[in-house]
Amino acid sequence: MDFSWPLVLAGALTGAAVGLTGMGGGALMTPLLVMIFGVDPTAAVGSDLLASVAMKPVGAAVHHRAGTVRWDFVRWLLPTAVPAGFAGAFAMHLLGRGDELTSRLKYVIGGALLLAVLGLAARALLDRRRAALPAAAQDTGTQRVRPVPTLLIGLVGGLIVGLTSVGAGTLIIVLLMLTHPRLQARELVGTDLVQAVPLVAAAAAGHLVAGDTSLSLAGVLLLGAIPGIYLGARVSAKAPNRLLRGVLAILLVGSGLALWNVPTSVIVAASAGLAVLGVATALVRGGRRRADPVPVPTEGAEAASAAP
Template sequence: MDTSQFIGVGLAAVFASTFGSMLGLGGGVFLVPLLTLFFGIDPKVAVGASAVCVVTNSVVGSSVHIRSGFTNLKLSMLLQVTTATGAIVGALVALRVDASVINVVLGVVLIYSALSMLRQRRLEPQAPAKEAPDPLHLRASFVDPATNRVIEYLPVRIEPGLAISGGAGVLSGMLGIGGGAIQVPLMNLLMRAPVKAAAGTSSFMVGMTAVATAAVFYAHDQIDPRVVVPAMIGIFLGAKLGSQLTRRIQTQRLVLVFVMVIAYLGVSLILKVFDVALM
């Protein structure tokens, strides 16, 4: 890897982690396609590097999200039981699957995420009734600095949430994307957590999920320090920036941009399998 590629991978990581950290996506959902499409890096090496970067992004970004009160640690632990289990299955499957299959699956996941985020933009959960049952003690609140409002919420539909979270784990294990692209819409659309709480909680969870993925790729010599080192430098810068921006910016305004970027990357990856390149 020459100096220009080193810098290029670093800049790609800044982009991936800034946007990833803002929406609790971990950044892998952006980083894997960027590394494979623009730097010609083998998808498996890209997924391995991405897993390490997702952990880094989570570690850096979560410390800010937890301080801000966006992260629901109890909810994260609950969902993580099925997510981490799914990630082991997914990572073992990924090592036996052809690279083009990984590209198609990632492409479909990206398009799904884009559509989900488009829906999410219009839906913001209402505050739960004080007397609403909370057997798992998941009720939480935070001050949204962008609007200066106290947001109270109570996650619901825990059982289906756990099941879908397991599926997110399988995909994250296969793709090294951390699973946030599915976790955020899941928590927001199904479990009725506000976008920022979903993003903060997901940001913490994706780090734990990616640990399992990173370990599997490490054991199979698929973590390349030539890619990981510049990416980690970029991730550090982007994660700090992204988590600070989450506090200040109204997330809904950014969702449209993310939808366009994610949809573009998703379509590009699927078309790449058929040797068709988008600009």
């Protein structure tokens, strides 16, 4: 594929989304390539995975230095995730050949995108419930690995990533949250990013062997993605993360429905409904915060504050 500034820009936007939110790589890049640039879905999945091989280690290195990676979880995820990711590239071709494969793969990718949206919603709900618990209830010790559920998460997540390039940064985190509720948020993100490096590499290798990858396309995408993810990671602490995740959810819903050939009017209505729901939820939560009573200091606290 020839050099294209719009493709570089698409890579930069996707990289920035990953740097800002920790997710959205395949979920944004693959539908962009298919719907906007007219890339064949098989080539879009393979090329996106190859580009992700260079992007994932950036976030993984940051979390490794911060000590937020649970290597015991990584060791139980990879035995099933890596072979499943590699096999997913070949499982794709069980959907058919030629135009039949292209049509069916669009539906599979669209389904994975909508599943990712459900994952975003589930993660937000679980985070909110955890934050609402008293401090004593949240501090329940170190979460131990549950081997069988973790192996199954690697198997399911790896297969979906190999098939669609979607899910490494969304579905696996949610499944880990559901099966290991005491894992800290920073441990979830760090562990997922580290295990995603060999997972995405295996899936990309499978697509290379299957002949589904365009090296030139992946290279053009990386020209924008590498600086995009770096800049996104630099400003992530200052960015309104909830707003960004809300925008990402709306984009994923619109992309998933479009790949399912849903009428444009329905897509617009669904996206607008999500936006209204998000704004209403934010307003309600803001009103609750303002309505919360200001804590009155106890006599001991007043005495302590008055002491020199």
